[in-house]
Amino acid sequence: MTNRHSTHSAGRREKRAGGGRYLWLVAIFIVAFLCIIARFWYLQVVRGDEYWRASSNNIIRDIDLRAPRGNIIDRNGHVMAENRPSFDVFVVPHIFNKHDSAQTLELLQRYLHLSDHEVNTIKKRVQSKVAQVPVRRDVTRRAVAALEADRLRLPGVEVRVIPHRVYPYNHVGAHALGYMAEVSTDDLQRLSPYGYTRGDYIGRMGLERSFEEVLRGSPGIDRQVVDVRGIPQGEAETQFLIGDYRKITPVPGRDVVTTLDAGLMETIDQAVRDYPSGAVVALDPRDGSILALYSKPGINPNSWTGRLSSMEKRRVDNSPFTPMLDKTVNAYFPGSVYKIVGAAAALEEGVEGVHDEITCHGGYMLGGRRFRCWKRGGHGPVDVAGALQHSCDVYFYSIADKLGTDVLAEYAYKFGFGEESGISLNSESPGRVPTKEWHRTHSPHGYQHGFSLNAVLGQGNTMSTPLQVALAYGAIANGGDLYYPRIVSEIRNSEGETLFEYPPKIRRALGLKDSTLAAIKDGLYKVVNEKGGTAFALKPDNLEISGKSGTAQVHAIGSVRVANRDKAFQLRDHAWFVAYAPSKDPEIVVAVFLQHAGGGSSEAAPVAIDVIKAYFEEKERLASPQLSASPAPASAGDLD
Amino acid sequence: MHNPSDQFRILLSRVDWVLMGILFALGGIGIFNLYSAAGATDGFTVHAVQAGWFGVGIAIIAGLSLVDYRLIERWAYIIFGTAVFLLVLVMLFGTELNGSKRWLNLGFFLAQPSELLKIAVIIVVARYFNDRDHEGPLGLFQLVKPTAIVLSGVIFVLMQPDLGTSLIVLAIYGFMVFFEGMRWQSILIIALLGLMSLPFAWFFGMKEYQQDRVISFLQINDDHLGDSWQVRQSVIAFGSGRVWGKGTQDGTQIQQGFVPEHETDFASANWGEEHGFMGMLLMMGLFMALLLRALWISSNARDHFGAQVGVGVAALFFSHIVVNLAMVTGMLPVVGITLPLISYGGSSMLTMMLALGLLMNVHMRRSPLVSR
Numbered sequence A: 001m002t003n004r005h006s007t008h009s010a011g012r013r014e015k016r017a018g019g020g021r022y023l024w025l026v027a028i029f030i031v032a033f034l035c036i037i038a039r040f041w042y043l044q045v046v047r048g049d050e051y052w053r054a055s056s057n058n059i060i061r062d063i064d065l066r067a068p069r070g071n072i073i074d075r076n077g078h079v080m081a082e083n084r085p086s087f088d089v090f091v092v093p094h095i096f097n098k099h100d101s102a103q104t105l106e107l108l109q110r111y112l113h114l115s116d117h118e119v120n121t122i123k124k125r126v127q128s129k130v131a132q133v134p135v136r137r138d139v140t141r142r143a144v145a146a147l148e149a150d151r152l153r154l155p156g157v158e159v160r161v162i163p164h165r166v167y168p169y170n171h172v173g174a175h176a177l178g179y180m181a182e183v184s185t186d187d188l189q190r191l192s193p194y195g196y197t198r199g200d201y202i203g204r205m206g207l208e209r210s211f212e213e214v215l216r217g218s219p220g221i222d223r224q225v226v227d228v229r230g231i232p233q234g235e236a237e238t239q240f241l242i243g244d245y246r247k248i249t250p251v252p253g254r255d256v257v258t259t260l261d262a263g264l265m266e267t268i269d270q271a272v273r274d275y276p277s278g279a280v281v282a283l284d285p286r287d288g289s290i291l292a293l294y295s296k297p298g299i300n301p302n303s304w305t306g307r308l309s310s311m312e313k314r315r316v317d318n319s320p321f322t323p324m325l326d327k328t329v330n331a332y333f334p335g336s337v338y339k340i341v342g343a344a345a346a347l348e349e350g351v352e353g354v355h356d357e358i359t360c361h362g363g364y365m366l367g368g369r370r371f372r373c374w375k376r377g378g379h380g381p382v383d384v385a386g387a388l389q390h391s392c393d394v395y396f397y398s399i400a401d402k403l404g405t406d407v408l409a410e411y412a413y414k415f416g417f418g419e420e421s422g423i424s425l426n427s428e429s430p431g432r433v434p435t436k437e438w439h440r441t442h443s444p445h446g447y448q449h450g451f452s453l454n455a456v457l458g459q460g461n462t463m464s465t466p467l468q469v470a471l472a473y474g475a476i477a478n479g480g481d482l483y484y485p486r487i488v489s490e491i492r493n494s495e496g497e498t499l500f501e502y503p504p505k506i507r508r509a510l511g512l513k514d515s516t517l518a519a520i521k522d523g524l525y526k527v528v529n530e531k532g533g534t535a536f537a538l539k540p541d542n543l544e545i546s547g548k549s550g551t552a553q554v555h556a557i558g559s560v561r562v563a564n565r566d567k568a569f570q571l572r573d574h575a576w577f578v579a580y581a582p583s584k585d586p587e588i589v590v591a592v593f594l595q596h597a598g599g600g601s602s603e604a605a606p607v608a609i610d611v612i613k614a615y616f617e618e619k620e621r622l623a624s625p626q627l628s629a630s631p632a633p634a635s636a637g638d639l640d
Numbered sequence B: 001m002h003n004p005s006d007q008f009r010i011l012l013s014r015v016d017w018v019l020m021g022i023l024f025a026l027g028g029i030g031i032f033n034l035y036s037a038a039g040a041t042d043g044f045t046v047h048a049v050q051a052g053w054f055g056v057g058i059a060i061i062a063g064l065s066l067v068d069y070r071l072i073e074r075w076a077y078i079i080f081g082t083a084v085f086l087l088v089l090v091m092l093f094g095t096e097l098n099g100s101k102r103w104l105n106l107g108f109f110l111a112q113p114s115e116l117l118k119i120a121v122i123i124v125v126a127r128y129f130n131d132r133d134h135e136g137p138l139g140l141f142q143l144v145k146p147t148a149i150v151l152s153g154v155i156f157v158l159m160q161p162d163l164g165t166s167l168i169v170l171a172i173y174g175f176m177v178f179f180e181g182m183r184w185q186s187i188l189i190i191a192l193l194g195l196m197s198l199p200f201a202w203f204f205g206m207k208e209y210q211q212d213r214v215i216s217f218l219q220i221n222d223d224h225l226g227d228s229w230q231v232r233q234s235v236i237a238f239g240s241g242r243v244w245g246k247g248t249q250d251g252t253q254i255q256q257g258f259v260p261e262h263e264t265d266f267a268s269a270n271w272g273e274e275h276g277f278m279g280m281l282l283m284m285g286l287f288m289a290l291l292l293r294a295l296w297i298s299s300n301a302r303d304h305f306g307a308q309v310g311v312g313v314a315a316l317f318f319s320h321i322v323v324n325l326a327m328v329t330g331m332l333p334v335v336g337i338t339l340p341l342i343s344y345g346g347s348s349m350l351t352m353m354l355a356l357g358l359l360m361n362v363h364m365r366r367s368p369l370v371s372r
Helices: A002-008 A019-046 A048-055 A101-112 A116-125 A141-149 A185-194 A206-210 A235-242 A262-271 A310-318 A335-348 A384-390 A393-403 A405-414 A436-442 A451-455 A466-477 A514-529 A600-623 B004-013 B017-041 B046-066 B069-074 B076-093 B113-131 B141-159 B163-180 B184-205 B208-218 B229-240 B267-299 B304-328 B346-364
Strands: A059-065 A079-091 A133-136 A157-166 A179-182 A201-204 A220-226 A255-258 A278-284 A289-296 A358-360 A363-366 A369-372 A380-382 A481-483 A488-492 A498-501 A506-509 A546-552 A574-581 A588-594 B095-097 B100-105
Touching: A019 A048, A019 B163, A019 B229, A019 B267, A019 B304, A048 B229, A079 A101, A079 A141, A101 A116, A101 A133, A101 A141, A116 A133, A141 A157, A179 A206, A201 A206, A262 A278, A262 A289, A262 A600, A278 A466, A278 A600, A335 A384, A335 A393, A335 A405, A335 A466, A335 A514, A335 A546, A335 A574, A335 A600, A358 A393, A363 A393, A369 A393, A380 A384, A384 A393, A384 A514, A393 A405, A393 A451, A405 A436, A405 A451, A466 A481, A466 A514, A466 A574, A466 A588, A514 A546, A546 A600, A574 A600, A588 A600, B004 B046, B017 B046, B017 B267, B017 B346, B046 B346, B069 B076, B069 B113, B069 B304, B069 B346, B076 B100, B076 B113, B076 B141, B113 B141, B113 B163, B113 B304, B113 B346, B141 B163, B163 B304, B229 B267, B229 B304, B267 B304, B267 B346, B304 B346
Parallel strands: none
Antiparallel strands: A059 A220, A079 A133, A079 A157, A179 A201, A255 A488, A278 A289, A278 A588, A358 A380, A363 A369, A481 A506, A488 A498, A546 A574, A574 A588, B095 B100
16 A cells, blocks of 8 residues: 555655644644633633623614704895604514503504504514614604603603704795605615615705705714613623713704795785786896795695605595695796897897887788788887887787797897796796797608797797796896706805805896897886886886786687686686886896786786885885884894 | 546445535535524525525536546636736626726626736646746746736736735735745835835825725724724624624614624624524634645645645635624724625635636545546
8 A cells, every 4th residue: 555655656655754743733732722721711700790791682783863954035134944853653573572552552543643553653663673763753742751751651652852844934935945855766776875865855845855965964863872761771781881982963954044035925826816827937137046935726835745645645646736746846828928038139239229119000911821810900110119019919929020030039039038047946937938940840741930030929839938938038137148047045054154055147138239228127117107108007106117018828819719717717818018117227127927817917017016016015114114113122132 | 448437436445425514514505594584684595695695606606526637727818817817807897886997797797806806826836836846945036927917817817906805816825825834034024015015005095985994994992983883783692792792683683774784794693693602603613624734735745836736725715704803893804804604795705716627636536537
């Protein structure tokens, strides 16, 4: 055997005698193992009882500390969205399950008046490995007192004070502010890296959504050692078990200061009370600040945040007036308020002079087809200001015939139509400015020259949002600067220090000649202030308002004119009125859009003029404090 | 005699069933332990995956046994070169996790070539010492060449950075050199050099997180365990197991998720908590049996290469076991070394199985393949 071995591995080194070294290795192994076993002996046998006491019956609980969300504040410091404490009841499964869960549930059901269905849901959810199962949010103080009093019989049941969102102005401004909802499962997949967990709230719609990262703070953690009943343990045990890993303090969310005027929005809410559906945008033409974004019908964010009743949800889902849609940034036919585009184009391109007149006979012939003016008898000779004043269609047919679709579109883009204004709220619609190219791809028979005659009136395929209209008139009002809409003026931290400011920003200069602007302004002035103007009947006594009415046909006029009240609601005209005041140095632009309400001058104009009047009355009231302030003598505190 | 089926029959008769028994006992403990701990991790069935890897490992042992280890010996340098090449690939295209680049993404599996290096070093060092003849114990200069070979692989592991694995590889090499025989003077000089290089390693070689670990280790007896939450919880888990343990799936420390990485590096904390000192004695006994069996196989090997492989495999297991258990009981800083056959993870399992496959191979070919 040995012989064969040696021949087989000829040339290979034979094994050297390593017996001594094997002993050394074994010795090393045994010594090292004995050291480790000694360590186990020390930990498990000598100090075992100590560690056992520390770990048994002790359970580490990480309690999420919700950061209070930042407030949304209006320009005058009125809070439009804030937090109040809400008492929320949770079940902590790994404590709850260790006790008589049936009895606990029964007690819970009695105290909180849970339905059987809710109880079953809880039963199901405590089986899964989750940190906590919400039972009910926002319970009454009486229920909290009852739960606290019977705490020993309710192991694993916890009441926590959690900030709950409230909106003091209810449905007013709901679209601009938004509301809060629990994060959905889909959201969680995307957002869990950012620290969102199940049961967290997230902003939906409006500023709550657009400024989610700003408003939301970062949550903290309170790590506690509790016993099997969930009662926190003493300091010594806590220190022994978790040392210094105690608490991460939450960072509260930042406040968002808006340019909105809550009082004005309430005024608007009153002014449109007779109309079921529409939108009002008010802004300061001097810097593009949004004073009011109002869409009707609204929802009440207070009932949408937290537990939404199925009745409320059904009411909103089934409403024909699309309450969830923010109509201030949704596009509609603008109608005659769009005529400023044609007027500017005609004067700039030299198609018509400022004082050139066109005679209106009540219609305009093009290619064998008669385009009618809204006034059957015609307006007679009108210049550009007169055409705006009377809203004469024939004047605009004539210039559109000469200018063509693309030149009109070019000017429409200048005014900011056809593109998003950049307010970044509620998925703003860009609207639509039809061009030849657009018609070629979208119209059934391609482009026809006649389309421009519809486009100039804000009909046909032209779509604009109330916000775009307000911004365009703001640019006319301030002498030619188109601003970005500015809805947030600054971000503040919870101590009230300014962290970030949003200064007003000019989007572009219109680049119109002074004579053009003056002529358009003259026309808008005459609409309200001269006999024959479409809104002359509403002229206020002590204020000069300029404006423009619009009545957008939603449905093609057939051979017979049908009165609005005889049409189905969805076929009725949209009523528009855009106004700014004072006419000399405008401070406010108000665009009123009333969906399917009828004539612009009869329906929308009174609303717009009421809003402007209320705005100036309020301004006056604030400027003369002796009339409005309480009779109490002024103290030092009042000066602050 | 040269009939293949005949050979296969002889091979089968030479399987070391003692080694297999120890292997199955430890693997079983590992899988059972993961099953028991899995409750802490939302029901992910790690134990089933681990059982799968164990099966793959057994297949590797079987496959490796069919190849004569002298073929592996012949290919030693190629195997080592491949391992180094893979490490270079990691440096270039590796996947980075937690700040270190250790993995190659194979699509279905994140392979860790530094694990392969452990095996490759055993093979190449055994081959080197088998080839060189020397009289008496090794001198310092005779060590320069093999040390350079080993370092050419270790350097890439250090750069990943993976201090733990580098030290394991060096420890294996150290044991093999010790087995080869060294002069006492040489050992003394190396020890002195090592001590002198410590400050340099601290300031230039170690990343901040590694320094933090060492600091947190040195402060282990302070009341405030700054950075060693993990170790503190692991120590409490072990201690609270007392003599007989808390029972399967009743380890509160683990079940409540106190101990991070309780499936991988800290898997033994679950065993210690649930089965106490007795459970640990059982585990240590099995490990010791494995080590002694490896040395026994080494002493019975037919040539020097086989003997060195046996020592290398024993050294691999020994250093893993000691470093891991010392780490989870707070005696060494946390360096991320797994407990063989107990910790969850494919790379670790496959490495250990490759090593055991080599060992089995040496055992089966302790004498020529002829029927007695």
